[in-house]
Amino acid sequence: MAPTKAPAAPSSQNPVVLLWKAYNQQTPDRLKFIDAFLFFLMLSGIIQFAYCVLVTNYPYNAFLSGFASTVGQFVLAASLRSQVNPQNKDEFKEVSPERAFADFALGSIVLHFFVYNFLG
Amino acid sequence: MFSLRRWCLLALSLAGVLSVDAKSSTGDSVLVVVDPAQQDSYSIFFNGLKDQGYELTFRSPKVEKPVIIEDNVSNFAHVILLAPEARNLGKDITPQSIVELLSLKTNVVVALPTKQSPLHALAAEFSLILPPPGSPLISYSPKRDTPSTLIPISVEDHSSPVLTKHIRPVWFSGIPQALGNNPLLIPILRAPAESFASEVAVTSGSAEALVDAAEKGGEGLWAGSSLSAVTGFQATNGARITFVGGAEVFSDELAQKEAEQYVQSGNIDFVKEVAAWTFQENLVLRIEKVEHHLVNGTEPKETYTINDNVEFSTYISKWNPAKGEWQPYSGLKDLQLEFTMLDPFVRTALPPVKGAPGKYSTSFRVPDRHGVFKFVINHKRKGWSFLESSTTVPVVPPRHDGYPRFLSAAWPYYAGAISTSVAFFLFSTIWLAGEARDSKKGKAAKSE
Numbered sequence: 001m002a003p004t005k006a007p008a009a010p011s012s013q014n015p016v017v018l019l020w021k022a023y024n025q026q027t028p029d030r031l032k033f034i035d036a037f038l039f040f041l042m043l044s045g046i047i048q049f050a051y052c053v054l055v056t057n058y059p060y061n062a063f064l065s066g067f068a069s070t071v072g073q074f075v076l077a078a079s080l081r082s083q084v085n086p087q088n089k090d091e092f093k094e095v096s097p098e099r100a101f102a103d104f105a106l107g108s109i110v111l112h113f114f115v116y117n118f119l120g
Numbered sequence: 121m122f123s124l125r126r127w128c129l130l131a132l133s134l135a136g137v138l139s140v141d142a143k144s145s146t147g148d149s150v151l152v153v154v155d156p157a158q159q160d161s162y163s164i165f166f167n168g169l170k171d172q173g174y175e176l177t178f179r180s181p182k183v184e185k186p187v188i189i190e191d192n193v194s195n196f197a198h199v200i201l202l203a204p205e206a207r208n209l210g211k212d213i214t215p216q217s218i219v220e221l222l223s224l225k226t227n228v229v230v231a232l233p234t235k236q237s238p239l240h241a242l243a244a245e246f247s248l249i250l251p252p253p254g255s256p257l258i259s260y261s262p263k264r265d266t267p268s269t270l271i272p273i274s275v276e277d278h279s280s281p282v283l284t285k286h287i288r289p290v291w292f293s294g295i296p297q298a299l300g301n302n303p304l305l306i307p308i309l310r311a312p313a314e315s316f317a318s319e320v321a322v323t324s325g326s327a328e329a330l331v332d333a334a335e336k337g338g339e340g341l342w343a344g345s346s347l348s349a350v351t352g353f354q355a356t357n358g359a360r361i362t363f364v365g366g367a368e369v370f371s372d373e374l375a376q377k378e379a380e381q382y383v384q385s386g387n388i389d390f391v392k393e394v395a396a397w398t399f400q401e402n403l404v405l406r407i408e409k410v411e412h413h414l415v416n417g418t419e420p421k422e423t424y425t426i427n428d429n430v431e432f433s434t435y436i437s438k439w440n441p442a443k444g445e446w447q448p449y450s451g452l453k454d455l456q457l458e459f460t461m462l463d464p465f466v467r468t469a470l471p472p473v474k475g476a477p478g479k480y481s482t483s484f485r486v487p488d489r490h491g492v493f494k495f496v497i498n499h500k501r502k503g504w505s506f507l508e509s510s511t512t513v514p515v516v517p518p519r520h521d522g523y524p525r526f527l528s529a530a531w532p533y534y535a536g537a538i539s540t541s542v543a544f545f546l547f548s549t550i551w552l553a554g555e556a557r558d559s560k561k562g563k564a565a566k567s568e
Contacts, residue, residue: 030554037547044536051532059530066533069540077547101551108544115537120530 034081038074045070065118072111080104142172143444144399146225147197150174151188153181153209154202158367162202165370165391174198174399181206188212194224198399204233204367215242222359227398231367234295243363246353247300251317251342257296257349257365259315269293270368272379273312273349275386281503282308282352282397288386289379294366296347304355306502307348308362308394316343352397358505362398397503401441405449405505408435408478412495412511415483423514424486425522432457432495433481434470436507448478455480455507458496465489470497490517 027035045067052063083092083100092100150169154162159178166176177186177196181203188195189212199221203209215238221228232239236253243250259271275287296311350369352362368374370391379385396402413420415429424430438449450472459466465487470480486493492514499507526534 030551033547033550033554037543040543041540044539048532048536056529059527059533062527062530062533066536069537073540073544098555101548101555105548112541112544115540119534119537 028086031081031085034077034084037077038081041070041074041077045074059120061118061120065115065120068118069111069115072115073108076104076107076111141444142396142401142441144174144197144401144441145404145439145446146227146400148174149177149196150198150200150399151177151179151186151196152200152202153179153213154200155206156180158202161372162367162370164372164375164388165395168388168392169395179210181209184210184212188226189217189220189224192224194221194226196226198227198229200229201239202229202231202367202370204231204237204239208238214238215245218242218361219245222355222361223357225357225359227359227400228361229364229395229398230361231364231370232295232297234366243297246361246363247302247305248351248363249298249300251295251298252319254319255317255342256294257292257311257315257317257347259312261314270374271312271315272385273309275309275390279310280306280308281403281501282306283390283393284396284402285389285393287390287393288383290369290386290390291374291377291379292349292365293368293374294349294364296342296349296365297351297363298342298346299348299351302353303500304353306352306354307350308352308397309348309350309390310345311347311349313345315347317347318342350394352394352503354503354506356506358400360398360400362394364394396441401439403504404439405452405507406437406439406446407497407507407509408437408446408448410434410495410497410509410511412513423516425516425518426486426488426490428486428515429483430486431481431483432470433473433479434497434509435478436480437478450477450479452480452499455497455499457482458498459484459487459493460496461489461491461493464496465493486515490515 048063048066048070052067057063080100080103082088083095083103084097152166156178159166170176179186186195188199199218201209201213201218218228218230219242230239230242232243232250234254234256240250240253256269257271258268260268262272264272270291270293272289273292274289275283277283277286290309292309296315296317299305299307349365350362352360354360364370369387371387374385375387377385377387393402411420411433413431414424415431434455436449436452436455437446438451439445440447452472455470457466457468457470458464466484468482468484470482473479473481492512495509495511495513497507497509
């Protein structure tokens, strides 16, 4: 996944800034959209975990199901991203992007069903 | 003609006759065991009792009828034993039978003899320690012209819960009792601080008598106001027995004697108060009813759940001797309720409810333990009837659907799960909308 064109800016810039600029320029919009979704899910998971550790894990089942909801959704969205990424077309020959999305949607529905049952 | 003193005494005795009827809450039949020769010397006392409505039956110590206990049932509601000189009081009056009378809820007034008698054993049953035989109570002050064994005892108001009104000084002659360690004993009249118990032969009217008594050793010096001249005892079943140090307290002669200048002695009032307390007229309480229910309910539940809010009420009445009926009484300031399973989990006050006479009520939260609990009222105060009540109630844990449904401690997790679902739906909508747009663009590009 190395970039084809090196940026013309001098290398005295912060590598994080460089990374961010490269990411912004070179990632297709749809993948960026999935990345935004993934970022939101990660934030949600971190908040729930911090609450559990710092305040109370009192309804433990509620913690497990809320946390599992974000983690499971993250995993499903990440696999959608891999399967839809045009750069991975050679790996996923028999899976079209529509099939990938259908898998993603079905998996998410099942995940949410389990989450709401365990949430109590 | 009649002297001033005679007129005063006549007026006072008339006033006694016209006094209000005072009824006992447990019955009106009284057996008096008294030597017939002495019976008339207690006439003021007996007539007073008759005027109040009691039926007196007299029995001589030498005669064995009427029998007090027949077939395990007491024939009389109250008994007065006023024959201290009698050596034996009949086959059916023994210390054991008198104790059995109390367990049959018959009240007893006992006059104690100075010389050795079976009644000494009776007093020992009630944790009263009597002085050696032949040692009456002696006091040399206040200076007076009566023998040293006849002592005027001044009664302070509120010195004993049994005496409900002001009593003028009482003439007393007899033996004192030392109180043992029994919480059911109630001293009614304490011996004066400067009095002591000693053999009469020793005393010769001077301080040497006191020194002699102290040097006698043995049982120690019987002196001071820790001794009691008249002692009451309330058994756990409510029956009352009073030990009076000598029978002369009841006599007419002492009733009419002057205690202080132109002030008649308080003997009549005193023995009336003693009889009123012993015969269950005064200071008699009972629990009418006990109720428990959920705080905003009315019917008692068969079982309560943990952490329920429960309200408990009780209705207490006091016997009104003047009217002869039970009346609601809201004067108990320190009534307590215990919610107990082996140990009290909750101990709280039961205050009287304003506006509902006789009702005491409180509400509390059932503890977080399941089990079989009891609502216990256990109110014991000196002189007053004992209030005891115990209501058993099971407490169960919540049923499977009795737990709180949505916990406020879990809202971050609820928010997390719901936001994930919402985000998923939004994502899918926008993704599919994007796909539709792309495919339209693709078709348009292809068709160009």
